[in-house]
Amino acid sequence: SRLMSFLREMPKAELHIHIEGSLEPELIFALAERNGMRLVYPDVQTLKAGYAFKDLQSFLDIYYAGASVLRTAQDFEDMAWAYFLRAKADGVVRTELFFDPQTHTSRGVPLKACFAGLREACRRARTKLGISADLILCFLRHLSEEDAMSTLDDALAFRNDFIGIGLDSSEKGNPPEKFARVYARCRELGLRLVAHAGEEGPADYIESALDVLKVERIDHGVQSIHSPALMLRLSQTKIPLTVCPLSNVKLCVFRDLADHPLAQMLDAGLCVTINSDDPAYFGGYLLDNYVQTFRALNLGMEHAYQLARNSLLASFASDSDKQHWI
C-alpha cells in the first residue's frame, strides 16, 4: 500500500540499536567456527529456540552469550556491515550505533579491535551506502561506576571514534545516580549523553537520568506513561524518547503491540521515535518495527511523517545534514 511504501522510503534515523543485538544466529555460528570456538548450543535451531524471553534479564543472558563469539576487528566489522545493509533496505539515512565495550574487554578482547572494526564499517556505510553513522559507547549498569570510569579512560585513546555515551543492561536496582560522576566527566569532555531509562525501571529513573545525568535523549522511556507530571515535562521540553515497540513486547513490558502506548505518547506531544533495539533477537529490523506498530495501532501518514521527522531531529547529526533530510 501507499502507507507501507512511504514507511520504507521516507528518510529516517535509527537511534536505538545495540550493534551486538544485530548479530543473527547464522553469523554467531559462522564467527564461532572462524574463531575455533564451541558454543553450548549445537545448532542455529537450538539457539533460536532459546529466544523466548520473560523479561530484560532473561534476554541479556542470551545476548551476552551470543556476543561472546566476537573476537577480532573483522568480526565487529562484519557484524556492523550486515546491519548497515539491512538499514539501507529500510530507508535509514542516519544511525547511531550503541556498543558495549565492557562485554568484550572482560573476555580479553582489546578495545582496539572493537573500535577498529566498527569504525571501518561506519566508514564503508558512509562511502558505499550513503548512510551517516556514528558510535555511542554504552556502559553496563550492572557493573560498578569505577569499571565504567576505567573503560572511559581506555576509550579516550579512541576519542574521535565515538560521539557519545549511553547506559544499558539490567535496569532495576541500577538507578542513574550510580553513574553520576562518569556522566559529569563525559559532559566535560564534550560527549553526547543518552541513557536507557524507564524500560522496566520506574518513571523516577527517567527523571533522574534527566536531572542527575543530564542526558539529551531517553532510551525507551515508556514507563513515563505512569507519571502525568513527567509526561507534561517531556511534552514541554521535547526530550526525545527512543522507543522500541517489538523489543517491549518480546521482553514482556507490554502484552502485545495493540497495548503499546506509543500512539498515546505521540498524541500527548512527546518526541517519540521508533527503533529496533536488538533486531536479531526481537524479530524485526527498523521497518518491521514501523510496519507492525502502524498495523497494530492503526496509525496513518501523519504519524509516519511525524515519527521520521522526530528521528532526524533527535539525531546527533549536523544541522546541515538534518536540513538536507527533512
Ligand code: HPA
Ligand atoms: N535494555 C537494556 N540493555 C540492553 C538492551 C535493552 O533493551 N539491549 C541490549 N542491552
Ligand code: ZN
Ligand atoms: Zn536498548
